[in-house]
Amino acid sequence: MNPGRVWEMVRKEFLQLFRDPRMWRVVFIAPVIQLLVFGYAVSTDIKETATFVVDHSGTRASRELVEAFTASGYFRVVGRSQRPADAVRALDREEALVGLVIPVDFAERLRDGRGAAVQLLLDGSQSNTATVAQGYAERIVQNFGVRHGGGAAPAVDLRERAWFNPSLASRNYNVPAVAGAIIFLVCLLLTALAVVREREIGTLEQLMVSPLTAAELIAGKTVPFAIIGLADVLLVTAAALFWFRVPLVGSLALLMFASLLFILSGLGIGLLISTVSKTQQEAFMTTFLVFMPTILLSGLMFPVSSMPELFQWLTLANPMRHYLEIVRGIFLKGAGVTAMWVQFLTLFALGAGVLGFAASRFRKQVG
Amino acid sequence: MSAQAPNDIAVAAQELTRVFGSFTAVDRVSFAVRRGEIFGFLGPNGAGKTTTIKMLTGLLAPSSGRGSVAGYDIGAQSEMVKRNIGYMSQLFSLYADLTVEENIAFFSGLYHVPREKRAARRDWVLEVAGLTDRRTRLTGELPLGIKQRLALGCAVLHEPPILFLDEPTSGVDPLSRRRFWDLIYTLTAGGTTVFVSTHYMEEAEYCHRLALMNRGKLIALDAPARLRAAATEPLFELKTDDSLKTVKLLQRMAGVREAAMYGRAVHVAVADRAQARAEIPRRLKQEGVALHGMDEIAPSLEDVFVFRVREAGGAPVD
Numbered sequence: 001m002n003p004g005r006v007w008e009m010v011r012k013e014f015l016q017l018f019r020d021p022r023m024w025r026v027v028f029i030a031p032v033i034q035l036l037v038f039g040y041a042v043s044t045d046i047k048e049t050a051t052f053v054v055d056h057s058g059t060r061a062s063r064e065l066v067e068a069f070t071a072s073g074y075f076r077v078v079g080r081s082q083r084p085a086d087a088v089r090a091l092d093r094e095e096a097l098v099g100l101v102i103p104v105d106f107a108e109r110l111r112d113g114r115g116a117a118v119q120l121l122l123d124g125s126q127s128n129t130a131t132v133a134q135g136y137a138e139r140i141v142q143n144f145g146v147r148h149g150g151g152a153a154p155a156v157d158l159r160e161r162a163w164f165n166p167s168l169a170s171r172n173y174n175v176p177a178v179a180g181a182i183i184f185l186v187c188l189l190l191t192a193l194a195v196v197r198e199r200e201i202g203t204l205e206q207l208m209v210s211p212l213t214a215a216e217l218i219a220g221k222t223v224p225f226a227i228i229g230l231a232d233v234l235l236v237t238a239a240a241l242f243w244f245r246v247p248l249v250g251s252l253a254l255l256m257f258a259s260l261l262f263i264l265s266g267l268g269i270g271l272l273i274s275t276v277s278k279t280q281q282e283a284f285m286t287t288f289l290v291f292m293p294t295i296l297l298s299g300l301m302f303p304v305s306s307m308p309e310l311f312q313w314l315t316l317a318n319p320m321r322h323y324l325e326i327v328r329g330i331f332l333k334g335a336g337v338t339a340m341w342v343q344f345l346t347l348f349a350l351g352a353g354v355l356g357f358a359a360s361r362f363r364k365q366v367g
Numbered sequence: 368m369s370a371q372a373p374n375d376i377a378v379a380a381q382e383l384t385r386v387f388g389s390f391t392a393v394d395r396v397s398f399a400v401r402r403g404e405i406f407g408f409l410g411p412n413g414a415g416k417t418t419t420i421k422m423l424t425g426l427l428a429p430s431s432g433r434g435s436v437a438g439y440d441i442g443a444q445s446e447m448v449k450r451n452i453g454y455m456s457q458l459f460s461l462y463a464d465l466t467v468e469e470n471i472a473f474f475s476g477l478y479h480v481p482r483e484k485r486a487a488r489r490d491w492v493l494e495v496a497g498l499t500d501r502r503t504r505l506t507g508e509l510p511l512g513i514k515q516r517l518a519l520g521c522a523v524l525h526e527p528p529i530l531f532l533d534e535p536t537s538g539v540d541p542l543s544r545r546r547f548w549d550l551i552y553t554l555t556a557g558g559t560t561v562f563v564s565t566h567y568m569e570e571a572e573y574c575h576r577l578a579l580m581n582r583g584k585l586i587a588l589d590a591p592a593r594l595r596a597a598a599t600e601p602l603f604e605l606k607t608d609d610s611l612k613t614v615k616l617l618q619r620m621a622g623v624r625e626a627a628m629y630g631r632a633v634h635v636a637v638a639d640r641a642q643a644r645a646e647i648p649r650r651l652k653q654e655g656v657a658l659h660g661m662d663e664i665a666p667s668l669e670d671v672f673v674f675r676v677r678e679a680g681g682a683p684v685d
Binding site: 009015 | 424425450454456460462463465474478479
């Protein structure tokens with residue numbers, strides 16, 4: 001491999017990439033916007049869930065229970081009524097997500113120590129929010145019972161403490177992972193398009209009659225996008241740290257190293273796409289066909305542990321799954337190579353494998 | 368170094384063949400191009416010209432047969448072949464989104480033009496392409512004729528001993544074509560070998576020697592003047608008031624080898640000169656066609672091509 005020729009290719013790729021002023025936005029602004037969207041909009045935390053209260057009891061005790069709900073900050077009363085049908089209608093119209101029904105004998109049974117019951121109606125069509133709301137409601141009612149149940153504490157008291165992410169903020173969990181999605185897309189798309197564009201306009205042939213070898217061509221077509229991918233990791237990490245105040249417990253250097261391993265896969269798949277696409281449009285479509293399942297099977301949005309077993313096995317071949325485990329480990333736990341060497345090794349093996357396969361296919365096509 | 372080619376042979380092909388599935392694009396083609404020669408590859412589209420050039424430049428592996436370029440085997444020593452050739456194809460192959468200067472710099476680097484020579488080579492290319500005052504313009508904004516001059520300049524930046532041009536003037540107006548050929552002559556004054564393919568007959572006249580290709584086969588190979596001289600059958604040009612009818616009539620006449628429209632006139636190749644002079648005017652008069660003139664003419668390369676194709680027993684591919 002001749003470094004001089006590779007350098008000429010790399011320089012040319014950068015010149016071409018940024019010749020179009022829109023590319024700056026695509027490569028550096030779009031990732032930040034994506035991060036903001038994930039950071040703000042995609043939150044699985046709940047706050048001020050719309051709640052409809054049907055209080056048949058109308059006592060001081062029942063009012064205290066409602067007060068306990070709203071004081072938590074998780075629930076907000078959007079309506080009150082004496083008829084249960086009104087709560088159902090509010091749920092149907094999506095005016096409320098939660099209905100709280102307190103029976104007539106609530107205060108009485110509480111006072112007598114017979115055990116009072118309240119009903120919680122949840123809009124199951126929004127299963128995520130409903131599940132989380134249910135959890136909070138259970139805790140509020142339990143605490144309320146302890147305080148009003150004549151002082152008798154439950155036999156077993158569960159004291160929870162979330163390690164690594166004490167506030168259980170989903171943002172701390174999601175934001176670092178977005179970096180993975182972004183650099184994957186950047187590497188995939190830029191590599192695939194850069195090769196196919198040359199094929200489309202005929203310059204690839206011009207390169208192949210020059211002394212440039214296939215390996216040099218591949219290097220010239222991947223190194224620039226690896227650099228851009230790493231720059232994006234830094235950019236997104238900086239935004240996560242300074243804008244969202246996500247704590248970075250572990251090492252930044254290790255994060256960059258893991259990103260480099262992950263980028264190998266992105267470049268490899270991008271190159272592979274370029275070998276099966278004749279036009280830029282085709283390459284674009286194929287990129288998104290590959291990108292979607294990679295995201296869905298990565299654990300970015302849906303935890304791998306709750307997938308059907310077959311899909312859990314499939315995720316093992318997904319480089320993003322391993323990368324996200326590393327990223328979250330570094331950000332939240334401060335984990336190092338000793339704790340995650342399996343993920344590091346797998347990531348490297350997948351990257352080297354797919355890049356090697358793509359390179360050999362590409363060589364056959366142009367050589 | 369390959370021993371098969373003597374020193375004064377720049378490009379050689381021996382039984383070079385390329386098969387695509389059941390289609391034979393190039394069929395056992397053999398020739399030798401001398402050093403410093405402008406060697407033309409002439410034939411209609413689909414005759415196998417581009418496929419032959421792709422094999423010689425290492426873009427395509429031959430199905431069988433051998434070839435050598437600058438003394439290097441095209442299969443085993445393709446890296447050395449690539450260092451010794453310049454290549455420009457019918458597909459315009461510079462980067463439209465780079466400026467004129469950036470394109471020149473890129474190809475200088477790719478072909479290892481020594482650093483101290485780069486500025487001089489760049490200025491030279493700018494001058495021959497007439498782009499000295501437009502060096503920072505995007506290449507995509509230039510007119511096609513200028514782009515092709517620039518592409519040719521970039522192909523010879525590294526001063527290759529052999530230059531391959533695959534239909535370089537395709538799609539350019541006749542005046543630009545003419546100027547392009549002047550440029551080729553200028554570039555090759557220093558002894559560069561030029562291997563050029565074209566389907567423009569008038570361009571073929573610029574070549575020292577011509578190879579006529581049809582349906583993957585080499586059907587003739589000689590200097591243009593000798594090719595014309597070797598087309599021995601007499602050729603007449605007829606001026607009539609109804610060319611179409613004339614062609615139809617002549618094609619049914621005995622002793623007529625070929626009759627075709629040639630502009631507004633009709634060219635007719637015959638077996639016997641005297642018989643034609645007597646028979647043709649009589650026949651036309653009989654059919655009511657007014658004959659304004661009938662002169663024996665020297666065959667053009669197009670006539671030669673048609674003649675050779677007929678001799679080889681096949682119709683040209685269109």
